[in-house]
Amino acid sequence: MLNNKTVLVTGGTGSFGRKFIKKALTLGVKKIIVFSRDELKQYEMKKEFGDERIRFFIGDVRDKDRLYRAFDGVDIVIHAAAMKHVDACEYNPFEAIKTNIHGAQNIVEAAIDRNVEKVIALSTDKACSPVNLYGATKLASDKLFVAANAYVGEKNTRFAVVRYGNVVGSRGSVVPFFKKVRHTGVLPITDERMTRFWITLDQGVQFVLDNLERMQGGEIFVPKIPSMKVIDLAKAIAPECEIEIIGIRPGEKLHEAMIMEDDARHTVEYEDYYVIQPELSWWKKEEHTEGKSLPESFAYTSDSNTDWLTIEQIKQLVEEM
Secondary structure: OOOOOEEEEEOOOOHHHHHHHHHHOOOOOOEEEEEEOOHHHHHHHHHHHOOOOEEEEEOOOOOHHHHHHHOOOOOEEEEOOOOOOHHHHHHOHHHHHHHHHHHHHHHHHHHHHOOOOEEEEEOOHHHOOOOOHHHHHHHHHHHHHHHHHHHOOOOOOEEEEEOOOEEOOOOOOHHHHHHHHHHHOEEEEOOOOOEEEEEOHHHHHHHHHHHHHHOOOOOEEEEOOOEEEHHHHHHHHOOOOEEEEOOOOOOOOOOOEEEOHHHHOOEEEOOOEEEEOOOOOOOOOOOOOOOEEOOOOOOEEOOOOOOEOOHHHHHHHHHOO
């Protein structure tokens, strides 16, 4: 899929972007464009990678004119840029809307007008039945990318979304936080019942690559991934520490969801992933006919998952980071 292609990654200096670009460089890409706001991270990344196929664009997804310039000659766009910290989005709601919603619209319009072939946008489990602003903005973003396949008209640009859970060890995740504070002898947990979906960066990158091949335009792809108890994560990282229950923060869920009952009727299941199909008139019903239909009462949530990580498995994951 990437052979001899020009690929642009928004938020390319982030955890996902760096891992994706490292992988893409082994797959015969013609050129990779890193599009992000942080010049220091770009400078450090340029020194680290040292590959002449990488180009660095300073820019913001809020700036449509800059996107038009950056998308010139681009075949594939991976949209990973976002304001994603729940607390920051709650405190700065207008900024989250500008980046996560207006930025998504800018990506759509620039991709269509520059004749990009395929766009995959990264979503989050928090976009499913959102209770915080981050999730709400990502749900709106998902809707924009799905609907963009009708907005595109006669052009060939296609858009799809990948939705998955918390990424083990990514910047801002609880793993580096627990490691940082374990020397105090106490790890704070918001609620001992809390569960989360977990996926590694490598798995996330591979899932995006797989769906670049599968996508027809309009799908939301959801991987089958394990759940874990946050209290088990604390025990895996620092078994010697005491656990302090501090209470659920504003905008935080007890359990996460990636597919709810209302989506189940138009979702199909494959061996290791689900496809949420558009409920829109333009969607071709013959797509993904190999997938198995789900019962209308189906929900894919972190507490009802059938696949769970043990403390030992969590420990191994953390050690491999």
